[in-house]
Amino acid sequence: xxxxxxxxxxxxxxxxxxxxxxxxxxxxxxxxxxxxxxxxxxxxxxxxxxxxxxxxxxxxxxxxxxxxxxxxxxxxxxxxxxxxxxxxxxxxxxxxxxxxxxxxxxxxxxxxxxxxxxxxxxxxxxxxxxxxxxxxxxxxxxxxxxxxxxxxxxxxxxxxxxxxxxxxxxxxxxxxxxxxxxxxxxxxxxxxxxxxxxxxxxxxxxxxxxxxxxxxxxxxxxxxxxxxxxxxxxxxxxxxxxxxxxxxxxxxxxxxxxxxxxxxxxxxxxxxxxxxxxxxxxxxxxxxxxxxxxxxxxxxxxxxxxxxxxxxxxxxxxxxxxxxxxxxxxxxxxxxxxxxxxxxxxxxxxxxxxxxxxxxxxxxxxxxxxxxxxxxxxxxxxxxxxxxxxxxxxxxxxxxxxxxxxxxxxxxxxxxxxxxxxxxxxxxxxxxxxxxxxxxxxxxxxxxxxxxxxxxxxxxxxxxxxxxxxxxxxxxxxxxxxxxxxxxxxxxxxxxxxxxxxxxxxxxxxxxxxxxxxxxxxxxxxxxxxxxxxxxxxxxxxxxxxxxxxxxxxxxxxxxxxxxxxxxxxxxxxxxxxxxxxxxxxxxxxxxxxxxxxxxxxxxxxxxxxxxxxxxxxxxxxxxxxxxxxxxxxxxxxxxxxxxxxxxxxxxxxxxxxxxxxxxxxxxxxxxxxxxxxxxxxxxxxxxxxxxxxxxxxxxxxxxxxxxxxxxxxxxxxxxxxxxxxxxxxxxxxxxxxxxxxxxxxxxxxxxxxxxxxxxxxxxxxxxxxxxxxxxxxxxxxxxxxxxxxxxxxxxxxxxxxxx
Ligand SMILES: *[C@@H]1O[C@H](CO)[C@@H](O)[C@H](O)[C@H]1NC(C)=O
Ligand SMILES: *[C@@H]1O[C@H](CO)[C@@H](O)[C@H](O)[C@H]1NC(C)=O
Ligand SMILES: *[C@@H]1O[C@H](CO)[C@@H](O)[C@H](O)[C@H]1NC(C)=O
Ligand SMILES: *[C@@H]1O[C@H](CO)[C@@H](O)[C@H](O)[C@H]1NC(C)=O
Ligand SMILES: *[C@@H]1O[C@H](CO)[C@@H](O)[C@H](O)[C@H]1NC(C)=O
Ligand SMILES: *[C@@H]1O[C@H](CO)[C@@H](O)[C@H](O)[C@H]1NC(C)=O
Ligand SMILES: *[C@@H]1O[C@H](CO)[C@@H](O)[C@H](O)[C@H]1NC(C)=O
Ligand SMILES: *[C@@H]1O[C@H](CO)[C@@H](O)[C@H](O)[C@H]1NC(C)=O
Ligand SMILES: *[C@@H]1O[C@H](CO)[C@@H](O)[C@H](O)[C@H]1NC(C)=O
Ligand SMILES: *[C@@H]1O[C@H](CO)[C@@H](O)[C@H](O)[C@H]1NC(C)=O
Numbered sequence: 001x002x003x004x005x006x007x008x009x010x011x012x013x014x015x016x017x018x019x020x021x022x023x024x025x026x027x028x029x030x031x032x033x034x035x036x037x038x039x040x041x042x043x044x045x046x047x048x049x050x051x052x053x054x055x056x057x058x059x060x061x062x063x064x065x066x067x068x069x070x071x072x073x074x075x076x077x078x079x080x081x082x083x084x085x086x087x088x089x090x091x092x093x094x095x096x097x098x099x100x101x102x103x104x105x106x107x108x109x110x111x112x113x114x115x116x117x118x119x120x121x122x123x124x125x126x127x128x129x130x131x132x133x134x135x136x137x138x139x140x141x142x143x144x145x146x147x148x149x150x151x152x153x154x155x156x157x158x159x160x161x162x163x164x165x166x167x168x169x170x171x172x173x174x175x176x177x178x179x180x181x182x183x184x185x186x187x188x189x190x191x192x193x194x195x196x197x198x199x200x201x202x203x204x205x206x207x208x209x210x211x212x213x214x215x216x217x218x219x220x221x222x223x224x225x226x227x228x229x230x231x232x233x234x235x236x237x238x239x240x241x242x243x244x245x246x247x248x249x250x251x252x253x254x255x256x257x258x259x260x261x262x263x264x265x266x267x268x269x270x271x272x273x274x275x276x277x278x279x280x281x282x283x284x285x286x287x288x289x290x291x292x293x294x295x296x297x298x299x300x301x302x303x304x305x306x307x308x309x310x311x312x313x314x315x316x317x318x319x320x321x322x323x324x325x326x327x328x329x330x331x332x333x334x335x336x337x338x339x340x341x342x343x344x345x346x347x348x349x350x351x352x353x354x355x356x357x358x359x360x361x362x363x364x365x366x367x368x369x370x371x372x373x374x375x376x377x378x379x380x381x382x383x384x385x386x387x388x389x390x391x392x393x394x395x396x397x398x399x400x401x402x403x404x405x406x407x408x409x410x411x412x413x414x415x416x417x418x419x420x421x422x423x424x425x426x427x428x429x430x431x432x433x434x435x436x437x438x439x440x441x442x443x444x445x446x447x448x449x450x451x452x453x454x455x456x457x458x459x460x461x462x463x464x465x466x467x468x469x470x471x472x473x474x475x476x477x478x479x480x481x482x483x484x485x486x487x488x489x490x491x492x493x494x495x496x497x498x499x500x501x502x503x504x505x506x507x508x509x510x511x512x513x514x515x516x517x518x519x520x521x522x523x524x525x526x527x528x529x530x531x532x533x534x535x536x537x538x539x540x541x542x543x544x545x546x547x548x549x550x551x552x553x554x555x556x557x558x559x560x561x562x563x564x565x566x567x568x569x570x571x572x573x574x575x576x577x578x579x580x581x582x583x584x585x586x587x588x589x590x591x592x593x594x595x596x597x598x599x600x601x602x603x604x605x606x607x608x609x610x611x612x613x614x615x616x617x618x619x620x621x622x623x624x625x626x627x628x629x630x631x632x633x634x635x636x637x638x639x640x641x642x643x644x645x646x647x648x649x650x651x652x653x654x655x656x657x658x659x660x661x662x663x664x665x666x667x668x669x670x671x672x673x674x675x676x677x678x679x680x681x682x683x684x685x686x687x688x689x690x691x692x693x694x695x696x697x698x699x700x701x702x703x704x705x706x707x708x709x710x711x712x713x714x715x716x717x718x719x720x721x722x723x724x725x726x727x728x729x730x731x732x733x734x735x736x737x738x739x740x741x742x743x744x745x746x747x748x749x750x751x752x753x754x755x756x757x758x759x760x761x762x763x764x765x766x767x768x769x770x771x772x773x774x775x776x777x778x779x780x781x782x783x784x785x786x787x788x789x790x791x792x793x794x795x796x797x798x799x800x801x802x803x804x
Contacts, residue, residue, distance in 0.1 A: 117143050323349075
């Protein structure tokens with residue numbers, strides 16, 4: 001058991017390694033050895049080669065074992081080699097071979113191509129341009145059961161030549177035939193192919209039986225490389241009663257105008273339903289109109305890459321021939337026609353395609369004198385395709401098609417259309433599907449649309465905004481504005497049933513999702529590849545994207561999410577997909593932001609207020625303020641020395657008898673003693689006998705630098721004290737406003753002061769006073785302040801010490 005497992009494991013490893021190797025060497029799967037002057041298959045081809053091109057060398061022979069080492073070969077091109085012989089075992093090592101091109105060689109006998117026995121997987125086999133005399137396919141062809149495209153060429157084709165491929169269901173059988181062809185009627189009856197291509201190697205191919213068989217056996221017949229023989233073909237076609245072929249192609253042909261028109265007229269009378277010319281060169285073009293068959297079973301006519309070989313001819317005659325064709329679908333594409341005329345009578349054409357021509361704004365119209373006559377004979381046209389022309393003015397175009405009453409589908413992509421918004425557009429009423437992509441239209445285009453429009457493609461224009469005052473497009477369900485210049489999502493007021501809105505590659509920075517509320521029917525939205533700015537404004541949009549990811553979610557499907565949605569700004573998140581961007585709520589929501597900032601602020605303020613209140617900060621502040629003022633005053637205001645003559649005391653103290661205790665026990669010890677060093681005059685202490693109280697007081701005031709009033713309810717009641725104040729206020733004039741100091745012993749609201757004491761009232765209003773604090777802790781500061789207010793240099797203790 002164990003060795004088996006090990007072996008298995010090793011095998012798995014080996015296979016894995018081989019696969020790795022083949023992956024790494026994938027460029028080697030395609031090897032181009034064309035035009036290398038090789039005379040044999042190279043020996044050093046990489047083993048992995050799948051596509052090998054050995055064309056244009058001189059490999060004369062292919063041998064068994066030439067491809068022994070290239071077992072993965074799928075496509076081999078040995079054309080243009082002068083190859084004469086291929087060994088029957090050549091391809092026994094390349095079972096995967098699908099494409100084998102052996103054209104332009106010198107192989108001789110189609111019955112003898114025995115190497116084909118080993119190429120059972122072939123899809124495409126090209127054996128044209130060899131030296132085959134007869135088309136007799138050997139029995140080896142029976143092994144090509146998967147074959148889809150077979151290309152052959154020989155001089156003679158006879159009955160039973162193809163019986164060995166009767167079992168293959170071919171897509172295309174290509175026969176490259178020269179003009180000396182010997183064709184036996186009915187030879188092609190064994191072939192089962194959808195399309196028969198007959199390429200003329202000489203340019204001229206005249207074989208009635210071949211044409212007859214082609215037209216009666218194959219759905220699609222393509223005649224290639226013809227420069228003549230049209231008369232015979234036309235005759236053949238007109239004589240035949242029964243034609244099986246529905247699609248007839250003429251490719252790479254050179255034809256006279258007369259032959260072409262004759263030929264087309266003949267075909268119009270047959271049962272062929274689709275006629276297609278491509279790579280056609282027309283010569284001998286007409287000067288006058290050519291008649292065209294009036295009635296036909298033909299459904300479509302198309303001309304692709306048509307060129308003219310004449311210079312002098314009537315363009316109108318050429319256009320007239322084509323536009324008057326009685327077909328349902330007319331297409332002339334990749335052809336440099338500059339105008340198209342109007343049919344002579346009401347045309348049965350349902351679909352017109354003039355893609356990639358050179359048509360101008362005058363299309364279908366005719367100028368007569370000063371007037372432009374609009375075409376009225378294309379009333380059945382439902383679909384008009386004018387992609388890639390030279391159209392310039394959308395309003396003119398609306399005039400050109402105004403009588404196409406059945407027009408539903410209009411494609412004007414890839415022109416240079418503009419609309420200036422001045423003149424009214426006159427579209428026919430039934431247009432539902434309009435493509436105006438890749439033009440130069442701006443927002444004014446919304447004024448030039450029809451009401452019934454359902455699908456509107458404005459891709460790759462210059463629309464920067466959808467005007468709010470547009471015509472109501474009540475049936476518009478799909479609006480493509482990819483690659484324009486929009487800066488925000490539009491409002492759907494103008495298109496209430498909009499289902500699909502494409503805004504890829506515009507200039508949307510931060511789509512305002514709320515606008516989508518006006519689009520109740522919106523199912524599909526594409527805003528990919530816009531320059532998103534990943535800031536708060538984008539959050540609702542990111543949310544929309546994430547929501548759309550959920551399959552069960554019934555809302556809007558966001559196309560291209562998440563890979564096509566990435567930030568362009570700010571720099572640090574550039575190219576990050578929106579889905580991976582996280583924009584926190586806090587930074588965006590104003591309310592939350594306010595709360596997060598304001599809350600702490602409020603807390604701090606409240607705390608400060610509480611703390612202030614708790615520790616009487618305002619009182620301290622007031623005290624400090626007073627103290628600094630006092631200091632400042634002391635420094636700046638200098639009293640002239642002569643004014644201080646006779647002044648003995650720093651202060652005279654006036655107080656009510658009721659406050660005597662405080663004055664004696666608190667005030668005086670703090671002012672006079674060693675702590676204060678001030679001299680205080682109390683009228684009872686410095687009382688001079690023999691003088692009246694008034695005289696004593698007057699004396700005291702006169703000898704003091706300042707007057708200190710201890711204010712309390714009692715003081716206010718005392719007339720006496722009022723007088724003292726009166727004197728003091730007079731003296732104040734002499735010694736400056738700082739000569740009066742008020743101490744408020746208890747709160748003394750203004751109303752408690754009788755109105756007659758104007759003096760006191762005004763003084764209390766003017767002077768800032770010192771308040772006696774109840775809190776013991778604050779007393780020290782109070783005293784310091786009071787002392788500072790009273791401090792002054794007095795002349796009496798030695799006079800010489802008075803400043804300076
Ligand atoms: C091609 O190869 C042949 C011999 O195989 C040689 O004679 C000839 O000169 C070569 N031609 C070129 C262009 O190399
Ligand atoms: C195949 O490969 C072997 C060894 O690499 C080499 O000797 C031999 O010539 C090669 N054969 C062919 C036909 O390339
Ligand atoms: C083989 O090469 C020739 C010449 O290079 C080229 O024309 C032809 O298309 C090639 N065949 C295939 C099947 O690619
Ligand atoms: C062609 O090949 C077949 C079978 O290999 C053979 O019978 C026949 O004689 C060959 N014909 C010619 C002309 O070589
Ligand atoms: C041979 O035919 C195939 C398929 O019909 C085609 O792709 C290829 O180009 C042809 N080879 C040449 C040299 O024309
Ligand atoms: C080819 O056909 C012609 C006329 O049908 C005939 O004369 C000729 O012998 C044929 N050639 C061959 C090789 O079958
Ligand atoms: C087309 O016909 C010309 C002759 O008119 C010829 O030289 C050319 O090889 C032909 N081309 C093909 C693909 O048959
Ligand atoms: C236009 O459309 C309406 C409704 O679809 C239809 O009844 C009417 O026949 C159409 N007009 C033409 C001219 O086709
Ligand atoms: C409208 O035109 C576009 C582009 O030609 C086409 O893909 C689409 O299917 C059309 N829609 C309708 C409803 O005809
Ligand atoms: C919108 O479509 C409905 C139903 O197809 C139709 O009846 C109506 O006329 C259309 N509206 C316009 C303005 O064409």
